[in-house]
Amino acid sequence: MENLSQILGRFGGVYLLPVGLALGAFVLIGAPASWATLTIAGLSMGMMVFLMASGLSLIFGLMDVLNFGHSAFISFGAFVAATVLSALSGWVGADSVFLNSMALVFALLAATSFGLAAGWFFETVIIRPVYHDHLRQILITMGALIVSEQIILALWGGTPITVLRPHFLEGAIILGNVSVEVYRLFAFALGLVAFIGLYLVLNRSRIGLLVRAGVENREMVESLGFRIDRLFIGVFMVGSALAAVGGAMWAGYETLITPALGGEMMIVVFIVVIIGGLGSIEGTLLGAIMVGLTANYVGFLAPKLALASNMILMTIILLWRPNGLRPAVK
C-alpha cells in the first residue's frame, strides 16, 4: 500500500502542500472573496518571513551555527529603513511614483548595507571564536541579541515608531469582490524576486554549488581545494542582509515598530527553518508560505487558535517528516 509521501510525490511532492492547504481552507471558509484576501495576505506574509528566514537556514545548514542573534538584523533592518523613510518623508508622501520609489530604494539599500556590514562584524567578532561549540554559540548570540536590542533602545528609544509607507504602495486594488493591498503585492513580488535570485545563484553558479556542497560536507569541500571559511563570511553577510530587508518590509507592513520586533519574529523564523529543512532555500520558501497561509486561515476560522497555529503546523510536519519538508541533506 502506498504511503502518503509516495502519493504526494506523484503529484508534485511536498510542493503540493500549500495548494492542498489553500483548497482545504477554501472549503472551510466558503466565501471566495474572503478566501482570496486571506490567501494573498498569507502569501505576502510568507514571502516577508522567507526573506528573514532564508539567511538563517543557510547559516544553520552551511555553518552549523545556531545564531539566536539573527533577529537583531531583522530589528535593525526595520529601524534603519524606518529612519531613512522618515528622513525622506517628502519623497515618501510626494505624488510621484519616481520619488516614492527612490525613497523605498534608499531605505532598502540602507537596510541591505547595514545587514552586510553587521553580518561581517557578527561573523568575524562573535561567531568565529565559537565554531563547533553549540552551547557557547547559543550563549554568545543570545548575549549579542540583548546588546543589539539595548543599542536600538538607546538610539531610537522604547516608544513605538511609526513607519511611513511610500505613497504608491498605499491603498488597495479591487478585483471583483476581492480587495488586495498594494503593499502586500509588492512584498510578495520582492520575496519572489529574492527567491528566484537565490535559487539561480545556488543552482546555476559555481559559488552556489560550493554552498550546497558545503551544507553537506564542509571538510570534503576543503579537501577539494576551496577555503570554506571565506564562503562562510559571504553567506553570513548575505543572510544578514536578507534578514534586514525582511525586517524593513515587515516594518512597512506593520507600520508601527518596537525594539522587540526581531525577537517576536524570530519564533516564526525558527519554525519556518525547521519546517522547511535546514540549508534548503526551496524548503524555507515552502515553510514560509505554509506558515503565512496557516496563520491567516486559522486567524479567520478559529481566532483563539491563531497564536498556536504555527506550533501545531510544526508539530504535524515534524511528526511526518522529522528532518523538515525539504532538507538540503538526505
Add this chain to the structure above:
Amino acid sequence: MTLLSLNNMKTDIGQYAVLHGVTLDIPEGGVFVLLGRNGAGKTTTLRSIMGLWTPTPGSVTFRGADITGLHTADIARKGIAYVPENMGIFGGLTVEENLILATDKGRFDQARLKRIYELFPALEQFWTKQAWSLSGGQKQMLAVARAIIEPRALILIDEPTKGLAPSIVAAMAEAFREISQNATILLVEQNFHFAKSIGRDMAVIDDGLVAHAGTMADFAADTELQERLLSLSA
C-alpha cells in the same frame, strides 16, 4: 624519487595521542599501501597529510616543500586529492555537479572525462542523478573519479573496498592500476589480497608508528611477518 615525506609525525585527537612519530617516504609513481590493524593510525596518517588534523610536532614534505600546518584547501591545491573512508560524496548534488566541483576551472577536460566514463561506465549512465541515489559501489566510483578529474600528483584513498561486491573490487583494482601510471596512490586498505594485487610499496602502521616498510612483493612472501604485524594466518 621521493614524492612525500612524513618526518616524526605526531598527531593528537582531543586528549588522545594517535600517531606517535610516523616517519615514512612515499616514492613517486605506483601504489603505496598502508596496512595495519583497526585503530593503528592509518586514517589519521592520511588526514594529517591533508591538514584535516595538524601534526605537532613533525613535518610533512611534498615535492620538497614543507606543507605542515597549511590549510587543507591549500594542500589540495598543491596536487593532493583525498578520497575519505566515507567517500565524501555530496548526496544532494548530481554526479555531474560532484565532478565539476572538483575541476580547477569549473569545466571538464573532455579527454579525461571520456577516460573516466571508460573506467566507470555507471557514472555516465547516472550523470544527472543525485548522488544519494547511487549504490555503494557507484558512490565509491564517483569518489575516485572526483579525485582524478584533474591531474593530481598524489591521491590519498582510504579503504575503498570496504563493503563492496567482489566484481566492483576487481573493477576498482583495474582502475587503480591505470591511475597509478600517471599519479601516485597512497592507499589505506584492510583487504590484504586487494592490497597485494595492486601495491608496489607498502608500510605497516602499528600503534601510531611505522612497524615495517618495504616492497609489497617481499612482504607478500613473508607470511611470518604478516602474521606478526597483521595477525594474518597463512
